[in-house]
Amino acid sequence: MLYDAIIIGGGACGLMCAAQAGLIGKKTLVLERNDKVGAKILISGGGRCNYTNIGNSPANFISENPDFLHGIFKQWTVDDTITFFEQYGIVGQEKTLGQLFPETNKAKDIVAVFSKILYETGQDIALNTLVKSVEKNDNGFVVTVENAKGESRYHAHKVVISSGGLPVQKLGASDFGLRLAKQFGLNVVGTAPALVPLTITGKDADWYSSLAGNSVFSKVSVAGMSFEENILFTHWGLSGPAILQISSYWRPGQEITIDLLPNFNLDNLIKQERQYGGKRLVSQLLNDYFSRKLVDALGKFLTLDTKIASLSKADAKLIVDTIHRFKVKPAGDKGYDKAEVMRGGVSTEELHPKTLMSKKVEGLYFGGETVDITGWLGGYNFQWAWASGYAIAQDI
Known part of the structure; x- marks a missing residue:
């Protein structure tokens, strides 16, 4: 025929x-x-x-x-x-x-x-x-x-x-x-x-692995593109809709910026806490928005047991930068068998x-x-x- x-x-x-x-x-x-x-x-x-x-x-x-x-x-x-x-x-x-x-x-x-x-x-x-x-x-x-x-x-x-x-x-x-x-x-x-999970290796690998299963609504950005959806911590790095989306634009060697709290302004939240005396600890403020496991893990970068009233300008800026501008440099991706x-x-x-x-x-x-x-x-x-x-x- x-x-x-x-x-x-x-x-x-x-x-x-x-x-x-x-x-x-x-x-x-x-x-x-x-x-x-x-x-x-x-x-x-x-x-x-x-x-x-x-x-x-x-x-x-x-x-x-x-x-x-x-x-x-x-x-x-x-x-x-x-x-x-x-x-x-x-x-x-x-x-x-x-x-x-x-x-x-x-x-x-x-x-x-x-x-x-x-x-x-x-x-x-x-x-x-x-x-x-x-x-x-x-x-x-x-x-x-x-x-x-x-x-x-x-x-x-x-x-x-x-x-x-x-x-x-x-x-x-x-x-x-x-x-x-x-x-x-x-x-x-x-x-x-493309539309593929990203891997983390080296000194930070264990930090990501310890958070495996935690999902956070975030804004993920690279090279002028950004997506607001959930990210998912995994044993080998990062996944979730926002990561899959940004992976199509990411190129090896580039750094990704993650806003872990895109719908709030942490600088304003800290100022509001201070208006009420600032007696709560940094960890207590963060626990309002994140899982206890993630907050504890953020202790690697932040001093969590400090009262908000006692924060210096530099300390407050570090908290804001860490939460709103969390930097990630993926080692690679999970390859074609995990790509959409x-x-x-x-x-x-x-x-x-x-x-x-x-x-x-x-x-x-x-x-x-x-x-x-x-x-x-x-x-x-x-x-x-x-x-x-x-x-x-x-x-x-």
Whole structure:
């Protein structure tokens, strides 16, 4: 059979592309190396799948050219995502910061939507199938695969690369899409783990480890970017939503600043205490806002058993600076297996801004995480996956 398109990768982008192509009468083949499609969808959001964000905009993405997103997001909006899933029984429930989850809190319901569409529109799926090569000829493309039955070749007019990025290896992640892009002469922006926990080593490692499990609402900043959400102390460093967010902007060697009390002004709190005599200890003031364990740990940097009335200007400044401008220099990150997504990928300069087809190779498309488009935590990466899958489907 000569397919309209072969879609390599049955994740969010690939499934949306196959579904939308099927709905307009195209015939596709989805090649998936796992034993089921949507493996990463199924584990996202702790199995609940934060499938979009109502505040989605190009400003929520990292890329060498974030303006590239305008052309894709005009074709497929957040409202389109919401309407699409509602048509198949998925009602969205908004959580914090615009995050939208299925009302059932079941990621498998999202995957089931695509399984239904692909079945009803007659799209083919080959599971447990490893793509060995993609070659272009005068008639289109030849894709050679390997599975339990041996080696096979499939033919198509067009090929869509939606094989994802390097996280998470146990789910079949690989650099296939990047290698293929380079094979065809496309430029690839340097890659790195993103939305990933950060590690602390050296003399301060034990201090962080002793606080493992403590979560604090904070404002975390680096290189002009900042996020206000929880941070989580761990045995190996820092995690939590705010840390995952800032990790996409952090580069090795940079120092991160953490405001441990972003909704209060500690300098004013100390002045208020002094108005009432300042009889309380520094530890008692801090205990109003932090866990006892964290306050005790802060004793490494501060004198906790001093009465507030007795604080010198230098002592008060040290407390304020420590709480509002806590400095951290991570040693590194936890790598691709703990990362939510990959930063970098196929350069947007190589792709047509409306169709995502390669400018150099007629009929070859790249979508989803394979492209140099990385969203914030909170449903943004899914919105990009749905939108890119839709845009490609309109052209194949």
